[in-house]
Amino acid sequence: MEKQTLPFQAEVQQLLHLVTHALYSNKEIFLRELISNASDACDKLRFEALADATLMEGGAPLAIRLAVDREARTLTVSDNGIGMSAEEAVSHLGTIAKSGTREFMSALSGDQQKDAQLIGQFGVGFYSGFIVADRITVESRRAGLGAAEGVRWSSDGSGAFEVDSIERAARGTDVILHLREDAAEYLDRWRLGSLVTKYSDHIALPIEMRKEVWDQDAGAMRQSDEWETLNAASALWTRSKNEISEEQYHAFYEALTHDSQPPLAYSHNRVEGRSEYTQLLYLPASAPHDLWNRDRATGVKLYVRRVFIMDDAQALLPAYLRFVRGVVDSNDLPLNVSRELLQESRDVRLIREGCTKRVLSMLEDLAQNAPEKYLGFWREFGAVLKEGVGEDFGNRERLAKLLRFESTTQTEPTALADVLARMKEGQEAIYVLTAESLAAARSSPQLELFRKKGIEVLLLSDRVDEWLLSHLTEFEGKPIKSVAKGAVDLGALQDEAEKAAAEAAGSELQPVLERLRGVLKDRAKDVRVTARLVESPACLVAEEGEISGHLARLLKQAGQLRPEDAERARPVLEINPEHALVKRLASEEARFEDLAQLLFDQAVLAEGGQLEDPAAFVRRLNLLLVG
Numbered sequence: 001m002e003k004q005t006l007p008f009q010a011e012v013q014q015l016l017h018l019v020t021h022a023l024y025s026n027k028e029i030f031l032r033e034l035i036s037n038a039s040d041a042c043d044k045l046r047f048e049a050l051a052d053a054t055l056m057e058g059g060a061p062l063a064i065r066l067a068v069d070r071e072a073r074t075l076t077v078s079d080n081g082i083g084m085s086a087e088e089a090v091s092h093l094g095t096i097a098k099s100g101t102r103e104f105m106s107a108l109s110g111d112q113q114k115d116a117q118l119i120g121q122f123g124v125g126f127y128s129g130f131i132v133a134d135r136i137t138v139e140s141r142r143a144g145l146g147a148a149e150g151v152r153w154s155s156d157g158s159g160a161f162e163v164d165s166i167e168r169a170a171r172g173t174d175v176i177l178h179l180r181e182d183a184a185e186y187l188d189r190w191r192l193g194s195l196v197t198k199y200s201d202h203i204a205l206p207i208e209m210r211k212e213v214w215d216q217d218a219g220a221m222r223q224s225d226e227w228e229t230l231n232a233a234s235a236l237w238t239r240s241k242n243e244i245s246e247e248q249y250h251a252f253y254e255a256l257t258h259d260s261q262p263p264l265a266y267s268h269n270r271v272e273g274r275s276e277y278t279q280l281l282y283l284p285a286s287a288p289h290d291l292w293n294r295d296r297a298t299g300v301k302l303y304v305r306r307v308f309i310m311d312d313a314q315a316l317l318p319a320y321l322r323f324v325r326g327v328v329d330s331n332d333l334p335l336n337v338s339r340e341l342l343q344e345s346r347d348v349r350l351i352r353e354g355c356t357k358r359v360l361s362m363l364e365d366l367a368q369n370a371p372e373k374y375l376g377f378w379r380e381f382g383a384v385l386k387e388g389v390g391e392d393f394g395n396r397e398r399l400a401k402l403l404r405f406e407s408t409t410q411t412e413p414t415a416l417a418d419v420l421a422r423m424k425e426g427q428e429a430i431y432v433l434t435a436e437s438l439a440a441a442r443s444s445p446q447l448e449l450f451r452k453k454g455i456e457v458l459l460l461s462d463r464v465d466e467w468l469l470s471h472l473t474e475f476e477g478k479p480i481k482s483v484a485k486g487a488v489d490l491g492a493l494q495d496e497a498e499k500a501a502a503e504a505a506g507s508e509l510q511p512v513l514e515r516l517r518g519v520l521k522d523r524a525k526d527v528r529v530t531a532r533l534v535e536s537p538a539c540l541v542a543e544e545g546e547i548s549g550h551l552a553r554l555l556k557q558a559g560q561l562r563p564e565d566a567e568r569a570r571p572v573l574e575i576n577p578e579h580a581l582v583k584r585l586a587s588e589e590a591r592f593e594d595l596a597q598l599l600f601d602q603a604v605l606a607e608g609g610q611l612e613d614p615a616a617f618v619r620r621l622n623l624l625l626v627g
């Protein structure tokens with residue numbers, strides 16, 4: 001390869017600028033990022049060598065080394081991992097901004113502390129070197145390539161970088177940082193040692209540095225030929241629980257996730273029996289930016305007998321637990337396990353069941369012993385956990401107990417068991433209402449009667465809630481019923497006098513109902529009198545077992561509302577016989593049709609829907625206002 005100067009891709013350039021400026025107050029993280037890259041490179045080599053042992057080149061054990069040259073003011077982070085070819089150096093370190101880059105930049109808040117926390121999540125690791133260096137030189141050779149195929153990459157972090165071929169006998173990578181004036185502290189052996197312990201102690205490879213000894217003649221410290229290891233160099237999860245402090249668990253979590261908030265909870269176990277494995281699982285305190293992507297890499301890394309196998313081992317946990325982070329290290333899986341094999345393996349199935357149970361226990365424990373924390377978890381991840389009710393039949397009951405809902409009578413989200421405990425004498429069902437938003441739910445006319453009677457209704461406004469309700473039809477023997485479906489039958493909660501009054505009103509209004517059915521025949525499946533309204537003149541309900549207006553809107557937004565569903569979603573208009581507007585209908589002739597359409601339009605608006613013909617609504621309303 002000829003020596004070339006290439007421009008950074010535009011996004012990389014922006015990123016570099018941001019990284020060096022936004023993260024200036026948190027300089028020291030660069031070391032963690034470079035060590036983490038070096039460790040990944042060794043993991044990759046170990047993994048590729050499973051298929052091709054020659055890649056190891058018979059060489060020394062894998063290690064990461066730090067070296068300082070005080071004269072030249074350089075700090076070098078070396079590894080004997082997979083290395084990079086010239087093409088890889090160009091693309092990985094210069095031209096390809098990874099997919100998360102744009103998101104990273106839009107997520108920056110300008111608050112340096114917060115921005116610093118974002119850095120690792122988005123994979124800008126390598127560039128953090130420019131916080132402390134005014135030039136970075138990378139020398140590398142990919143495992144398996146000849147010594148003549150080494151590469152030198154160099155840049156001052158402004159607009160461009162240079163690449164050139166070099167001879168390099170050793171496989172692996174040296175990242176040489178030419179330290180800025182104000183970064184001299186990173187030439188200090190003790191400073192580096194303490195950073196390694198702080199951020200990288202859990203790295204399973206030894207991180208080595210030359211030992212310094214006192215030189216009597218020079219009257220100063222001098223580097224000896226001996227290497228010493230700065231970190232504990234054993235994978236954290238392989239140590240026994242009582243040797244690991246809470247701080248170490250937290251530091252490992254931070255290294256794994258780049259999340260600087262401590263986790264809500266963690267669980268570390270060695271599982272023996274039909275399948276042997278170690279699990280170290282964490283519940284994060286807050287949701288990552290791409291939580292909603294069901295295909296996103298889940299946070300569980302798979303190791304087999306301490307060899308790193310893959311990052312996003314989706315088969316290890318069900319999708320509804322995709323917020324869990326951690327490590328699973330199996331004793332039984334073959335080292336060359338592929339993604340396909342993972343799907344089918346009996347061992348993986350056992351691990352998955354075991355990890356699921358463990359996570360559910362962690363959640364139950366939080367819910368029971370730290371309810372405030374659990375609510376914090378629920379706010380971040382509750383909507384994801386809900387997916388489990390439909391997906392994980394075996395754990396449905398445990399999951400149902402972990403659900404929390406907003407309620408008309410409570411200020412905090414509440415558990416179904418507590419709703420049961422608060423049920424009124426004679427109440428036969430748990431009542432729920434779904435709507436676009438919590439505010440829309442709270443002001444829904446469907447709640448009027450329930451409010452008057454003091455009956456609790458749960459308010460559901462997550463997108464998954466309709467789906468959740470189709471799987472969660474009862475809790476501990478009590479049916480879960482939507483207040484917006486079917487006729488209201490409060491059973492024993494409604495007294496006889498009320499029922500009789502509603503019936504009487506119904507027969508009295510028969511002629512009005514007939515006329516309304518005629519006028520609204522294209523819009524409403526039926527029109528009937530209801531006792532569920534107190535203040536509003538009308539509302540829309542779905543027939544039992546049919547599609548609610550809310551669900552129909554969700555399906556429509558997703559482009560999934562089929563014509564037959566649209567027909568099933570055609571609502572029933574219910575009218576309040578006590579309301580003045582309804583009473584007026586009985587004696588109305590000329591404007592009956594306009595009033596009828598308005599009544600329906602209002603009911604659509606009240607449940608958060610959109611009018612198909614807003615102009616007609618406005619015209620009718622104006623006619624009434626001036627008339």
Ligand SMILES: Nc1ncnc2c1ncn2[C@@H]1O[C@H](COP(=O)(O)OP(=O)(O)OP(=O)(O)O)[C@@H](O)[C@H]1O
Nearest residue numbers: 037038041083084092120122123124125126127173
């Ligand atoms: N020491 C190294 N050996 C081999 N390849 C490396 C090394 N350091 C960086 N790379 C390559 O450069 C790429 C970019 O590194 P960078 O630190 O910017 O992001 P990343 O490591 O992929 O993401 P993250 O920082 O989130 O882990 C890496 O994915 C890897 O392919």
